[in-house]
Amino acid sequence: MSVQFPEEDGWIWRNGEFIPWKDAQVHVMSHALHYGSSVFEGVRCYRSPQGPAVLRLGDHMRRFTDSARIYRMELPYSAEELGACVLELIQRNDLEECYIRPLAFRGYGGVGLNPMTSPVEIYLACWPWGAYLGAEGLSSGVDVCVSSWQRPAPNTFPMLAKAGGNYLNAQLMKMEAVLNGFAEAIALNVRGMVSEGSGQNLFLVRDHVLYTPPLDGGLLPGITRDCVMTLAKDLDIPVVLQEIPREALYIADELFFTGTASEVSPIRSVDRFPVGGGEPGPITLKLQKELMDLAKGLRSDPYHWRTPVRSTDAEAESVKARVTG
Ligand SMILES: Cc1ncc(COP(=O)(O)O)c(C=O)c1O
The missing domain is CATH 3.30.470.10 (Aminotransferase class 4, branched-chain amino acid transferase, N-terminal domain)
Incomplete structure (x- = not known):
């Protein structure tokens, strides 16, 4: 925008x-x-x-x-x-x-x-x-693709550093997505496993459990990612850090991005597969609301x-x- x-x-x-x-x-x-x-x-x-x-x-x-x-x-x-x-x-x-x-x-x-x-x-x-992926993206979800570009291997570009040069890789992903009619891209890492978006971390929900890839030297340690994991634990939603194969995206109940710019952005389709029912799922919406209410002073801030x-x-x-x- x-x-x-x-x-x-x-x-x-x-x-x-x-x-x-x-x-x-x-x-x-x-x-x-x-x-x-x-x-x-x-x-x-x-x-x-x-x-x-x-x-x-x-x-x-x-x-x-x-x-x-x-x-x-x-x-x-x-x-x-x-x-x-x-x-x-x-x-x-x-x-x-x-x-x-x-x-x-x-x-x-x-x-x-x-x-x-x-x-x-x-x-x-x-x-x-305003909303990085658009106000409608925040409420209805965004359409994304898996990028043909991968994240760098560990010990090439340090991903714990939020450095300008890292975003050349992210720009290739973003341009490819936009030119193909998607709002965002998800990158795989050097092992072919799911990593993150061009400027967001990624979460997947399946059978009421929240999954996100661990810090493996290929993704940014997002602060919103940490907020979401903390809030989920407090809501008794199990959080599992594990490697995620690409095809798990296609059978997820819910998918969402997290980031300071993107906040909690639901994903409604990936590679043209509708995610769940094609609408933001209940766990995504709950976490989005909890975080925004906290950020906007509408609930307590125990952290x-x-x-x-x-x-x-x-x-x-x-x-x-x-x-x-
Ligand atoms: C590549 C990348 N991953 C993840 C994130 C999310 O990080 P945070 O939640 O700290 O904004 C960002 C945004 O800064 C990013 O650029």
């Missing part, structure tokens, strides 16, 4: 200061443009009766600093400090609900492959962004997943003051 960026009056955080949205530009010789040397996050802030709150902010910022560490990018801020900057950024942009994109990349410096001669630049941006944007917590305020001046 297309996005309305706040070009005129938005703010972006860059290396410790807030700059106007339109001034956040990079040089064409920046290392990341040539070699894919960036790491990033996708985080969501939800409107709620208690005010806007970010879902699993600490976990996202930790994955961000982990991704940077894997690529030997030194960030002069801790995950906690960057989280405080995210909260400040949302307030500056006066947003009640938004998508947040932390990004670190190798900038303008060396032109050779060695990334360590290029400086690390850090940006935080946020903007309003402390929500961070209010306008904090009254003195400790959070002091971190904010330290990093945003």
